[in-house]
Amino acid sequence: MSELLDRGAARTTWIRSRMPLLAATRRDFAERRPFAGRRVGMSLHVEPKTAVLLEVLAAGGAEVVATGNHGSTQDDIVAYLRSLGMTVFGRRNDTLAEHEANVAAVVDARPDIVLDNGADLVAGIVAADATRHVIGGTEETTSGGIRLRTELAGRVPFPTIVINDSPLKAIGENRHGVGQSVVESIMRITNLMIPGRRFVVAGYGWCGRGIAQYLRAFGGRVAVAEIDEIKAFEAALDGYRVDDLRNLAEWGEFFITATGHPGIVTEEVFDRMPSGAVLANAGHFPWEIDTAALAARAVAVTELDTAIERVDLPDGRELILLAGGRMVNLAGREPKGNSLEAMDLGFLLQSLSLERVATDAGSLAPGAQPVPDDLEREIARRFVRAMGADR
Structure with missing residues (x-):
């Protein structure tokens, strides 16, 4: 276990060092603590870039209860996150049934903010009639946005900001x-x-x-x-x-x-x-x-x-x-996912959208919706500065 933990910590250290947007947000959140007293439930690929995102949320006071998506969990990163005191379910070789049980375990933890990828977690919350515990959340993907607007339409009484609706994510992370x-x-x-x-x-x-x-x-x-x-x-x-x-x-x-x-x-x-x-x-x-x-x-x-x-x-x-x-x-083999810069942008969208839910959910309509325009423009300015395109 020590070897697994050490590898996960070392990989996350490298990733963290190349994500300046999240680094600045972590410092800001540590000072303001926008998630103090909140439990964030997550269903998202558990890999090093996601670990950096969860560190940012934890710095802001969030209690994290999480699982990965089926087939993409990286065991060394699970070990590292658990060493930080986070509750993380799942292994890379989980069967589909085991993955579904992991999602159910996050639902059972009664999170009040949801960070979802594919709408598995929201679907589980709706099926368990546990929506009253949730003030809002985010959805990362095209597939999840489709589910929210079709099979789950009218059944999600809390605001869900669909990160994939963002033109910044479309250009920077997706394309x-x-x-x-x-x-x-x-x-x-x-x-x-x-x-x-x-x-x-x-x-x-x-x-x-x-x-x-x-x-x-x-x-x-x-x-x-x-x-x-x-x-x-x-x-x-x-x-x-x-x-x-x-x-x-x-x-x-x-x-x-x-x-x-x-x-x-x-x-x-x-x-x-x-x-x-x-x-x-x-x-x-x-x-x-x-x-x-x-x-x-x-x-x-x-x-x-x-x-x-x-x-x-x-x-x-x-x-x-x-x-x-x-x-x-x-x-696949040696999974890397999207580039560090693309996910620095994408996870900044996640961080600030989750902050908006935590601090001002009442300003958001129930159901699926795009990232607020003021956040889009602020993030675009930050990214251009971070990559040096303004010099």
């Missing part, structure tokens, strides 16, 4: 952070060449834009599958081939999903893919690639390396699945 880290992770996991290879990106939201941009920057040939007419129009003007995913299935060598929606790569698409095609998911939930349908038709599934599976099909073709269809930049 550039996710774009860079997904391409980097695929390169690290597979050790395959990018230049000249054919990539199909499903979804041209901000994450899809970034993935396509960074693939092309490395020399990849990129096509985009997008059902929204306006986004398809944008992708075409950005110079990408644009078509239905079924029509692109025979052309592509790599397929990367980034939509936030389930059932994107289906049996019909599998049937058209060439042998050796590589499948990766960048979305929050492992539902964009229909891995259950793929496994059901397989004659054999072989683990070739950490985060690489070969799926042998009855017709002699083989498909390569990365990270089991989970978020490839956090569930």
